[in-house]
Amino acid sequence: MLLRASGQRDNRQYNLSAVNEADTDPGVDHADHLRALTEAAIDSRWEELATIRKAAAVAMGEQAMVDALTVAAGFNGITRVADATGIPLDPPTQETTVAMRAETGIDTFDYAAKSERYAVG
Amino acid sequence: MYDDVRYSLSAEVIERHAEAWRAIGAPGPFWSGGARVRMVAEARAAMTCELCAQRKAALSPFAVEGEHDPADGPTGFDLPPALIDMIHRLRTDPGRYTRTVFDNVLAAGLSREQYIETVGVVNASVIVDTMHASLGLPLPELPTPEAGGPTGQPAPDVVDGGAWVPLTRADDRTATVTGLPGAPNIARSMGCVPAAVALFFTAFRGHYALRDIPLAVSQPQAEFIASRVSALNQCFY
Numbered sequence: 001m002l003l004r005a006s007g008q009r010d011n012r013q014y015n016l017s018a019v020n021e022a023d024t025d026p027g028v029d030h031a032d033h034l035r036a037l038t039e040a041a042i043d044s045r046w047e048e049l050a051t052i053r054k055a056a057a058v059a060m061g062e063q064a065m066v067d068a069l070t071v072a073a074g075f076n077g078i079t080r081v082a083d084a085t086g087i088p089l090d091p092p093t094q095e096t097t098v099a100m101r102a103e104t105g106i107d108t109f110d111y112a113a114k115s116e117r118y119a120v121g
Numbered sequence: 122m123y124d125d126v127r128y129s130l131s132a133e134v135i136e137r138h139a140e141a142w143r144a145i146g147a148p149g150p151f152w153s154g155g156a157r158v159r160m161v162a163e164a165r166a167a168m169t170c171e172l173c174a175q176r177k178a179a180l181s182p183f184a185v186e187g188e189h190d191p192a193d194g195p196t197g198f199d200l201p202p203a204l205i206d207m208i209h210r211l212r213t214d215p216g217r218y219t220r221t222v223f224d225n226v227l228a229a230g231l232s233r234e235q236y237i238e239t240v241g242v243v244n245a246s247v248i249v250d251t252m253h254a255s256l257g258l259p260l261p262e263l264p265t266p267e268a269g270g271p272t273g274q275p276a277p278d279v280v281d282g283g284a285w286v287p288l289t290r291a292d293d294r295t296a297t298v299t300g301l302p303g304a305p306n307i308a309r310s311m312g313c314v315p316a317a318v319a320l321f322f323t324a325f326r327g328h329y330a331l332r333d334i335p336l337a338v339s340q341p342q343a344e345f346i347a348s349r350v351s352a353l354n355q356c357f358y
Binding site for chain 2 (some may be wrong): 003004012013014016018019020023025028029031034035038039041042043044046049053061062064066067068069070071072073074075076077078079080081082083085086087088089090091092093096105106108109110111112114116118119
């Protein structure tokens with residue numbers, strides 16, 4: 001949801017559907033490499049990631065490649081904090097992202113809905 | 122830590138990860154250092170655990186019963202089965218982690234504070250291990266457990282904020298320039314164990330900033346990566 005805020009600050013519009021759609025270009029630079037790095041790191045595809053790192057370093061520069069993985073590693077932890085505590089959205093986000101959450105499918109991740117969907121029974 | 126890295130990794134990340142690793146080995150408010158190190162060992166064992174693999178492939182995360190593969194780690198610090206199950210689920214299937222898992226931990230007689238401390242330790246270790254593996258490095262040796270029992274803590278200032286656990290009190294909920302309140306819920310989520318907040322954000326802080334990110338990726342690039350991770354881990358927040 002902060003990608004949306006980033007676009008507002010930069011006066012640019014990013015395609016938020018790209019977050020959940022592999023074939024959609026979000027409109028950020030080197031999105032294909034960022035996506036490949038992130039998905040391999042989060043899916044623990046370490047051997048494949050070695051090849052992806054090399055290609056990304058050539059395209060984006062080595063430091064950008066390393067720092068992209070740095071962001072991904074951090075969010076691999078912090079998303080689990082949210083997942084393990086069932087926190088609600090902050091009020092400003094709740095109020096301003098209704099359409100965006102519906103459009104991107106993020107509403108399906110709601111913790112109460114997930115708990116009901118996967119309930120033991 | 123990161124002695125053999127061939128890339129230029131942020132000095133802040135290296136420093137904070139080392140600090141977080143030392144802190145995991147020290148006694149926390151509700152768990153000994155040995156127990157905390159075993160939590161990291163369990164999180165690692167989950168990645169090759171046969172039961173976790175079967176559950177991940179099942180339509181429901183609760184469809185498959187069984188025992189988790191044992192973890193290596195310091196002896197004499199066995200964790201309760203419900204906590205081991207929680208750690209394995211959180212590490213391998215966060216997108217289908219539900220309130221049932223949290224309730225099972227409490228039903229086993231553990232406190233929400235013990236639960237939150239575990240969340241902090243495990244997720245700090247997830248960051249450190251993901252960073253190492255992402256750069257092609259072997260995982261660091263487990264932290265060295267320090268002697269001593271749980272330290273306890275003063276009563277924290279928490280409120281019901283609609284989460285599974287109480288949140289740190291924050292009266293001003295209006296948006297700042299980032300679009301989030303000054304104290305967003307993610308920063309308040311482990312508020313019933315302030316030491317868990319401190320540990321987790323020690324590991325996390327060098328990885329991201331809400332504005333003017335001090336890394337070689339732009340803010341929109343960082344937000345795209347963050348959003349993609351959130352989608353992969355089915356994180357609503």
